[in-house]
Amino acid sequence: xxxxxxxxxxxxxxxxxxxxxxxxxxxxxxxxxxxxxxxxxxxxxxxxxxxxxxxxxxxxxxxxxxxxxxxxxxxxxxxxxxxxxxxxxxxxxxxxxxxxxxxxxxxxxxxxxxxxxxxxxxxxxxxxxxxxxxxxxxxxxxxxxxxxxxxxxxxxxxxxxxxxxxxxxxxxxxxxxxxxxxxxxxxxxxxxxxxxxxxxxx
Amino acid sequence: xxxxxxxxxxxxxxxxxxxxxxxxxxxxxxxxxxxxxxxxxxxxxxxxxxxxxxxxxxxxxxxxxxxxxxxxxxxxxxxxxxxxxxx
Numbered sequence: 001x002x003x004x005x006x007x008x009x010x011x012x013x014x015x016x017x018x019x020x021x022x023x024x025x026x027x028x029x030x031x032x033x034x035x036x037x038x039x040x041x042x043x044x045x046x047x048x049x050x051x052x053x054x055x056x057x058x059x060x061x062x063x064x065x066x067x068x069x070x071x072x073x074x075x076x077x078x079x080x081x082x083x084x085x086x087x088x089x090x091x092x093x094x095x096x097x098x099x100x101x102x103x104x105x106x107x108x109x110x111x112x113x114x115x116x117x118x119x120x121x122x123x124x125x126x127x128x129x130x131x132x133x134x135x136x137x138x139x140x141x142x143x144x145x146x147x148x149x150x151x152x153x154x155x156x157x158x159x160x161x162x163x164x165x166x167x168x169x170x171x172x173x174x175x176x177x178x179x180x181x182x183x184x185x186x187x188x189x190x191x192x193x194x195x196x197x198x199x200x201x202x
Numbered sequence: 203x204x205x206x207x208x209x210x211x212x213x214x215x216x217x218x219x220x221x222x223x224x225x226x227x228x229x230x231x232x233x234x235x236x237x238x239x240x241x242x243x244x245x246x247x248x249x250x251x252x253x254x255x256x257x258x259x260x261x262x263x264x265x266x267x268x269x270x271x272x273x274x275x276x277x278x279x280x281x282x283x284x285x286x287x288x289x
Contacts, residue, residue, distance in 0.1 A: 004205055004208050007209070008208050008211065011208065011211040011212040014216045015216055015219055018220045018223055019223065022220070022223030022224060022226065025227045026223075026227050026230050029230035029231050029233070032237075033233050033234055033237050036234065036237030036238050036240070037237055039244070040237065040240050040241045040244050042244075043243075043245045043248045044244050046244075046248035047247050047251055050251040050252070050255075051251055053254075053258075057260075058257065060261050060265075061260060061261050064264045064265050067268055068267070068268040068272075071268075071272055071275050075275045075278060077285075078285065079278070079279075079282045081285035081286070084285070
């Protein structure tokens with residue numbers, strides 16, 4: 001064999017060795033990729049399977065909640081009137097009056113009274129239910145009625161005072177028996193024949 | 203001439219072949235890491251969705267709540283007077 005042939009042979013052998021080493025390594029890597037993709041497919045299949053009913057369930061929940069919202073809004077508007085209803089909702093959820101009610105397309109055009117600035121939330125709800133409180137009696141452009149720092153005390157003024165103060169001290173129960181502070185002796189005349197008064201002289 | 207060809211084969215062709223094969227192998231190894239990461243995330247996502255079955259309970263609870271709300275609203279409708287018509 002000539003020297004040139006030997007060089008060719010060595011070069012060919014190196015190329016073949018490189019091909020074998022790298023191709024075998026690539027095959028092993030591709031097998032790992034295949035195994036990993038199998039795990040991915042299994043996981044994604046589980047995700048698809050588990051999330052399949054979610055859409056229908058969420059739509060059902062949304063439909064139920066929409067029905068509840070329409071019911072409450074309709075009842076509130078019917079009982080409180082559109083303007084006060086907007087004021088009540090805006091007092092609890094600031095900015096909600098601008099969005100209006102779903103079932104009442106003209107509700108955003110109404111002027112919502114500043115009920116939330118006049119009463120606390122709890123008072124707001126109870127007073128509205130009582131239908132006696134002068135909610136938004138003043139112009140919305142007027143000064144705020146409620147003292148913000150003393151809002152709780154201001155709200156209490158809507159209710160009878162007796163509900164917020166200690167009841168008057170009631171008399172204690174009497175002590176009876178041998179330990180009683182006042183002992184009453186039995187009168188001898190009780191149960192005895194009534195004394196007969198002497199006859200008046202005629 | 204054969205000497206030149208032999209030297210070119212040994213000095214140029216062999217390194218180019220090795221370089222290209224090495225690039226393929228590195229890319230394949232890079233994909234392995236990414237696929238393993240995706241498999242872990244997919245398994246975690248699947249596990250997170252285990253709670254999705256509770257949505258059925260939530261749906262039932264919402265339905266019962268809205269039904270109770272409707273009954274309560276009906277009672278309120280009877281108890282409370284309607285608002286006075288706007289002047």
